[in-house]
Amino acid sequence: MKTVNEMRLDFRSRPENEALARMVISAFMMPVNPTLEQLGDVKTAVSEAVTNAIVHGYRDRKGLVRMRAWLQEDGELLIEVCDKGCGIENVAQARQPFFTTMEGSERSGMGFTVMESFMDSVDVVSQVDNGTIVRMRKRLTPALCLMRDA
Amino acid sequence: MLNYEKRDGTVYVRLDGELDHRRAGEIRAELDGLIADPSVKRLVFDLNGLEFMDSSGIGMMIGRYKLMKNRGGSVAVMPGGRRVERIMELSGLYEIIEKMA
Ligand SMILES: Nc1ncnc2c1ncn2[C@@H]1O[C@H](COP(=O)(O)OP(=O)(O)OP(=O)(O)O)[C@@H](O)[C@H]1O
Ligand SMILES: [Mg+2]
Numbered sequence: 289m290k291t292v293n294e295m296r297l298d299f300r301s302r303p304e305n306e307a308l309a310r311m312v313i314s315a316f317m318m319p320v321n322p323t324l325e326q327l328g329d330v331k332t333a334v335s336e337a338v339t340n341a342i343v344h345g346y347r348d349r350k351g352l353v354r355m356r357a358w359l360q361e362d363g364e365l366l367i368e369v370c371d372k373g374c375g376i377e378n379v380a381q382a383r384q385p386f387f388t389t390m391e392g393s394e395r396s397g398m399g400f401t402v403m404e405s406f407m408d409s410v411d412v413v414s415q416v417d418n419g420t421i422v423r424m425r426k427r428l429t430p431a432l433c434l435m436r437d438a
Numbered sequence: 439m440l441n442y443e444k445r446d447g448t449v450y451v452r453l454d455g456e457l458d459h460r461r462a463g464e465i466r467a468e469l470d471g472l473i474a475d476p477s478v479k480r481l482v483f484d485l486n487g488l489e490f491m492d493s494s495g496i497g498m499m500i501g502r503y504k505l506m507k508n509r510g511g512s513v514a515v516m517p518g519g520r521r522v523e524r525i526m527e528l529s530g531l532y533e534i535i536e537k538m539a
Contacts, residue, residue, distance in 0.1 A: 303460035310456075310490075328490075328521045335492040339459040394466070394501035398493040398529050405528060 290361040293319070297355045301346040301371070309338045309355050309369075316357050317365065320428050329406040330365065330426055336399040337369035337422040343390070345373025345420055363428045370421045376414040383412065440468045448480040449473060453495075453518075454487035462498040469502060479511045482538070485518030485526075495522075496529045503535055514538050 297312050299305040310331045317327060334355070341353045351373055358366040376382045382389075383404070388397035403410045407424040414420040441452040449472055455461070473481060481502060485491070503513045514536040517523055526532060 303458075303463070306458045306460055307456065310458075325521075331490065332492050332521070332525070335458055335490075339492065339494060343459060394462075394497040396493050396496040396500060396529055398496055398525075401528060402493050402525060405524075 289364065291358050292361050293359040295357050298352050299355075301342045301349070301351045301353055301373075303339075303342060305353070306335055306338050306342070309334050309353075312355070313357060313367065316359070317428065320359065320363065322428050326426065326428055330367070333403045333406045333410075333424055333426075334367060334369065336403050337367075337424070340399055340422070341369060341371035341373065341420065343393070343395070345371035345375075347374065349373075359428075365426045365428050367424045367426075368421055369424075370419065372419040375416040375418050375420055376412070377416055379412050379414055440465060440472075442469075442472065444472070444478070447477055448482060449478050450482045450484060452484045452487055454489070456490040457488055457495040457498075458490070458492055459494040462494040466498055466501065470505070473502070473505065473511075476509070481506050481511065481513045482516065483513070484516040485522050486516060488518045488522050491518070491522045491525055493525065493529070496525065496531055499531060499535065512536065 295316050299308060313330055313334045314327055317330060338353060338355065351371060354370045356368040381387055383400040385401040386397040388395045400410070403424060407426050409425045411423040412420065441454060443450045451469065483499060506513050516538045
């Protein structure tokens, strides 16, 4: 499928950048006139993935989080959130509702469940000590104005 | 800065703006100072003014629920908008925390 727009954002693993990532992904979606529902779904999923990269991937250490996004001709939005942090030992287990490795820090273990229920698909690729990539897709309404190649 | 009111042993907290991991940490710090007062028996979260919440908000509320329960107190929630409520329902929080009408 043809990509009509794409972006990449690298930012330091600091909590204030969770809002930055939400704002950037919202701005990226704007030209295709998403519904408030779609906008909210995507912002929430991005917030979960970015927070995970910061609190789990880098465990509040200094590192870079990368968010990439592609908008396809058919209105499909693809988002990747990557970190070069500690990685996930058992991805299937990590994706279970209520599973968390940070019980004491008041995490509820709902992040992946929220991403899965707000996006059409979520894929996780992770390697211990090498980092994690979360890939998410969501079908938006194709906007004719974007269909012409820039 | 927390928007709250203390009345007859109850602390009412009106949450607003975006409740993410960063904000949850700030709320936690401020709120725990407030509810450290032993005369506080009940904590009520009003989610009506929330524009955004992710799972960090769930963790923050569960944490305060545990604190209050440990000393015989209670926690209740006044529901927010549709999106916030979707996360509340997804997490099953209302199975342990009272939902006010
Ligand atoms: N980027 C990451 N790097 C390393 N570990 C991760 C990453 N993302 C998730 N995990 C692991 O997967 C677990 C589940 O993640 P999930 O987001 O579902 O819950 P949580 O972050 O623990 O809690 P919540 O999101 O509700 O605050 C985490 O506790 C952590 O162990
Ligand atoms: Mg999480």
